[in-house]
Amino acid sequence: MQIYLDNAATTKMSRTAIDAMLPYMDTDYGNPSSLHSVGQRANEALTAARERIARRLGCEAREITFTSGGSEADNQAIISAARIGEKSGKKHIVSTAFEHHAVLHTLDKLEKEGFEITLLDVHENGIVLPEQVANAIRLDTCLVTVMYANNEIGTVQPIKEIGKICREKNVLFHTDAVQAAGHLRIDVKEENIDMLSLSAHKFHGPKGVGALYAKKGIRLTNLIEGGAQERGKRSGTENIPAIMGMAAAFEEALDNADSNARKLSALRDKLIAGISEIPHSVLNGDAQNRLPGNVSFCFEGIEGESLLLLLDDKGVYASSGSACTSGSLDPSHVLLAIGRVHDIAHGSLRLTLSEENTEEEILYTINAVKEVVEYLRSISPIWRDLVSGKKEFII
Numbered sequence: 001m002q003i004y005l006d007n008a009a010t011t012k013m014s015r016t017a018i019d020a021m022l023p024y025m026d027t028d029y030g031n032p033s034s035l036h037s038v039g040q041r042a043n044e045a046l047t048a049a050r051e052r053i054a055r056r057l058g059c060e061a062r063e064i065t066f067t068s069g070g071s072e073a074d075n076q077a078i079i080s081a082a083r084i085g086e087k088s089g090k091k092h093i094v095s096t097a098f099e100h101h102a103v104l105h106t107l108d109k110l111e112k113e114g115f116e117i118t119l120l121d122v123h124e125n126g127i128v129l130p131e132q133v134a135n136a137i138r139l140d141t142c143l144v145t146v147m148y149a150n151n152e153i154g155t156v157q158p159i160k161e162i163g164k165i166c167r168e169k170n171v172l173f174h175t176d177a178v179q180a181a182g183h184l185r186i187d188v189k190e191e192n193i194d195m196l197s198l199s200a201h202k203f204h205g206p207k208g209v210g211a212l213y214a215k216k217g218i219r220l221t222n223l224i225e226g227g228a229q230e231r232g233k234r235s236g237t238e239n240i241p242a243i244m245g246m247a248a249a250f251e252e253a254l255d256n257a258d259s260n261a262r263k264l265s266a267l268r269d270k271l272i273a274g275i276s277e278i279p280h281s282v283l284n285g286d287a288q289n290r291l292p293g294n295v296s297f298c299f300e301g302i303e304g305e306s307l308l309l310l311l312d313d314k315g316v317y318a319s320s321g322s323a324c325t326s327g328s329l330d331p332s333h334v335l336l337a338i339g340r341v342h343d344i345a346h347g348s349l350r351l352t353l354s355e356e357n358t359e360e361e362i363l364y365t366i367n368a369v370k371e372v373v374e375y376l377r378s379i380s381p382i383w384r385d386l387v388s389g390k391k392e393f394i395i
């Protein structure tokens with residue numbers, strides 16, 4: 001069996017998305033800035049893709065800028081808000097401790113420039129309260145940036161309420177919606193969102209393409225110097241095939257969002273129930289308020305890395321946290337942010353589903369995880385100390 005359960009890291013492209021891309025690599029390969037017909041065909045496709053994505057977000061086409069992905073969109077949103085803020089002496093930014101590194105590292109860079117950053121704590125359930133945001137906003141706050149849904153533990157944040165507070169206090173509000181876009185319905189106007197980042201490869205589109213929504217009137221800082229593409233907000237010849245693939249994948253994902261969510265949450269809950277039977281295990285993040293396809297656990301007395309390798313041997317492709325932090329031995333900042341101590345955070349497992357997963361695969365995975373955890377504990381000196389009472393159980 002080969003069971004792919006790492007859809008928060010990236011997804012397989014849908015057939016619809018691939019088919020939407022092919023003509024723009026073949027017959028309609030023009031540069032949209034060219035004045036001849038081949039170029040103009042590409043330009044018409046670009047205009048249509050922008051309109052289609054805008055419609056699904058509830059905004060205007062001119063409020064969408066295409067980027068190379070979620071990371072670039074996050075960087076551009078935050079840097080732009082900082083440049084707008086500093087013009088009027090506002091150099092304070094509010095965010096959370098469990099953002100993606102595309103946000104956290106951009107904030108680090110601004111901090112070195114003299115910005116003050118407040119990172120809100122997230123509670124054990126992995127949810128930020130709107131009151132925390134309200135209390136953190138100051139007169140010199142230029143931006144609040146809070147992710148829509150967390151990439152490791154899948155918890156969904158009260159975005160509309162946070163947006164409302166930012167509106168009332170006249171502070172720009174950005175959300176990294178890379179995990180939510182295409183999975184949850186988002187209406188930027190209704191949810192009081194000023195800027196939003198999304199990335200195609202998280203919803204069965206191609207890698208290396210994303211979009212930044214920025215409400216009209218917000219002046220975006222161009223991070224890449226060059227030609228005047230994207231109304232001067234993002235230089236470089238547009239990746240038309242990828243943009244077409246993204247538009248098709250986004251529409252397909254949203255057309256099926258309700259049925260996918262029903263299917264995925266049923267599989268998710270089955271997986272959670274099965275894995276919860278393992279003694280000294282704990283679900284990370286709120287059980288209800290989470291993405292339909294996210295399962296995240298910590299196990300006492302084991303190492304996440306060995307767990308992943310043994311699951312891989314059994315054909316189960318999982319992750320310990322985010323793809324970006326695996327490979328480093330530091331425990332995930334997200335798990336530390338929800339209060340897991342180092343020892344526990346090391347024993348983490350993230351399983352993220354797609355519509356293609358079946359019930360049979362879920363049952364196989366539950367057994368595989370049980371067997372592997374049991375085996376690793378049987379050879380673990382830490383586990384021996386826990387069982388003999390030399391060390392105390394935490395979970």
Ligand SMILES: *Cc1c(COP(=O)(O)O)cnc(C)c1O
Pocket residue numbers: 008068069070071072074100102147149150151176177178179199200201202208209210
């Ligand atoms: C994947 C991810 C990103 C980065 O998106 P890329 O398109 O891979 O650059 C940013 N934020 C979150 C929450 C993500 O899951």
